[in-house]
Amino acid sequence: MSDPRQRRLVALVDGLTAAHVDGLLVTSLPNIRYLTGFSGSSALLFITPRDVILVSDFRYQTQIAEEVGDFARVTIEPQSLWTGLWQQLGQLSPLDVIGFESAHVLHRDFQRLLEAGGRWQWRPTVDLVETLRERKDAGELALIEAANGIATRALARTLPQVHAHMTELEVAGALEKALRDEGSEGFPFPSIVASGPRSALPHARSTTRRIESGDFLLLDFGAETQGYCADITRTCVVGVAEPEQREIYEVVRVANENAANRVRAGMTGRDADAIARDYIEQRGYGDLFGHSLGHGLGLEVHEAPRLARTADGALAEGAVVTIEPGIYRPGWGGVRIEDDVFLSPTGPKILTTFTHELIELG
């Protein structure tokens, strides 16, 4: 297989032409990783139809050579990345209009463009690289599948260790150790281990709360391999489930499966969201599903597209999205079931293979 960076560069250069810019300053680190392979936390990338220039700092001298090779002209700048950028730009053949990423440049740095970069005309661009990233190639899909394998194997190793009286943090520790043992390179977001009434907090983190028998236990966590993420959620009951817990769980389960089986490339994000939302509303729980159905996933755990009531755009073929309906009753508890789904040309392919049955633990 040819170097995917080469294909991405060609597609991006087409985008530059369409955006009427002579070059693009890329400041988003995931975009830089996508385009060059560099995975560090400090870099500026500059692209023209003829040049690929990457500026980083001392800490990454060895790493950048390994990751980028001769795909880009690499400069290690001892003082400031911006100093290095201005020096490099000054050496290029004359440029007129330069694009920058409006969603990733801070006002402070925008001021730098206008001041130190005052000899060029700066034009805001939106999603030039993100649009490319939305359609995953076979290599990217394989990595997201591998990350899902890490996540589900880690979950399978963790659940038998869980029992009442453990703290949420102890469960998080067991889960994160299993993720590392399975090879996860990182945690794409802070693990949520939320028990009992705290499971009703859609963005709870993990606390010293001790799990009680009869509690819901919601685990929302990620895995990462070569920069690509998985993002999954399962909700269990510690001990024996009450009928009301089973009822709400079942509504969420059906909403998840309906959406995951019926979502299609070409559909709007709103229509995808509605598959799950309409069902939850029919069952009388619409007020308790306050967030959106899902989001794209790849080098970032939240990226394009959105599956939400306010998402007018069509879902791209080749996108990977989360399907994560939930029902949250404040003070009582909540249920969310989340899988990652690839939008193939022929329909959805569910990448998260882990049971949807309600598990009773301990």
Added chain:
Amino acid sequence: MSDPRQRRLVALVDGLTAAHVDGLLVTSLPNIRYLTGFSGSSALLFITPRDVILVSDFRYQTQIAEEVGDFARVTIEPQSLWTGLWQQLGQLSPLDVIGFESAHVLHRDFQRLLEAGGRWQWRPTVDLVETLRERKDAGELALIEAANGIATRALARTLPQVHAHMTELEVAGALEKALRDEGSEGFPFPSIVASGPRSALPHARSTTRRIESGDFLLLDFGAETQGYCADITRTCVVGVAEPEQREIYEVVRVANENAANRVRAGMTGRDADAIARDYIEQRGYGDLFGHSLGHGLGLEVHEAPRLARTADGALAEGAVVTIEPGIYRPGWGGVRIEDDVFLSPTGPKILTTFTHELIELG
């Protein structure tokens, strides 16, 4: 003790007056947490001498009530935080000039200020909240000390488990589980577990590399309690250390101790950096210490002040800073020793209590 948020608000309002703004839009999440107690990932805060307005979304409805109480007027906005902000601002008594955080507002959102917020005059501000955060109060210091306790106890639990043939990721998993078991609420940054030649990469992450006998093993990791961080590094040898490993280790150890014992509030960040750098240069390793000596620490793992060759500012009394000299020989290995130090009125107080002796593991 009075509510620290009230003291911070009074100090910030003084800052608004000095900056000639009638109100301040706060978009930095750590700044929002510092001022209101809200720890979620989605919020906008607006402050005037009379008003504290916090806009968040559905996911945080329960959490925000618990964390913020009646300290702010809280709005839960179903569509977009910005929609909620404009509605709230429209209801206030007339405002003329509004400050925003230049280092935290993206160009995209700056455009919103100029367009949807066009009836107000927007003025960039720099570090209004960060300057307050630099001086830790007794409660904050206690939390950073507690986070250091978590980190050092976790390290002490982990090192006896380490042996040759483990992967870096397995060591990271054991360390992170110990951090959770000790109560760490999160990982303020991706744990670095770097072995052998990879210890020469100052910002390595952890990989599937198997540790070999004779390797350096560098662990750089954090702990977090109530949002406050610790950030520490220790470098060990797996097996028996070679004389050259001992020699380089000893240079780093003395550089660390010189700097930690001599750093003072009032000194410039450059002079602090020079304490360690001059010693490493004298010993002939200056070219191999490419990064800066340290950085402030608190609600963020990197905050003001900087201890670096380019840092002209005086270190504030009450700051907590890292002291982290290192020597990195590409292809061979590296050593870093990092402690967190409080700059008290009477001199430095080292918050990280863990041996500096070279530990031989396994």
